[in-house]
Amino acid sequence: MYKMKRERKMKYTVHQVRKDRKSEKEAMDARFFGKVDKLFFLTAYDEVCTIEADDLDEVFQIGNIGPEEKIERLNRMHSISVGDVISNVYYECFVVKDFGFERLGA
Numbered sequence: 001m002y003k004m005k006r007e008r009k010m011k012y013t014v015h016q017v018r019k020d021r022k023s024e025k026e027a028m029d030a031r032f033f034g035k036v037d038k039l040f041f042l043t044a045y046d047e048v049c050t051i052e053a054d055d056l057d058e059v060f061q062i063g064n065i066g067p068e069e070k071i072e073r074l075n076r077m078h079s080i081s082v083g084d085v086i087s088n089v090y091y092e093c094f095v096v097k098d099f100g101f102e103r104l105g106a
Contacts, residue, residue: 009052012059015045015085015093016077030083034097038105041085041093048077056094056101059086
């Protein structure tokens with residue numbers, strides 16, 4: 001599991017599977033097992049919001065319990081959960097796992 005060390009606040013982007021792709025096997029693998037294929041990510045995920053936070057854990061917390069004013073919504077979204085992808089300003093992408101995060105493609 002990947003744990004990003006604390007830095008100053010950074011802008012993160014949350015990506016979720018598009019509604020029209022949710023029934024595909026890759027989407028099920030993402031939601032149930034946190035297994036995200038890089039090609040599937042590039043073709044089936046949309047940016048749904050940005051959140052300014054200290055780290056990935058805080059992004060997860062804000063994306064689930066708020067406060068709402070820290071979320072800039074770009075599209076319809078559900079709370080952050082397994083299989084969602086969070087990217088930072090350095091274009092590093094992290095998959096939300098059952099416990100923690102894993103770098104996409106690791």
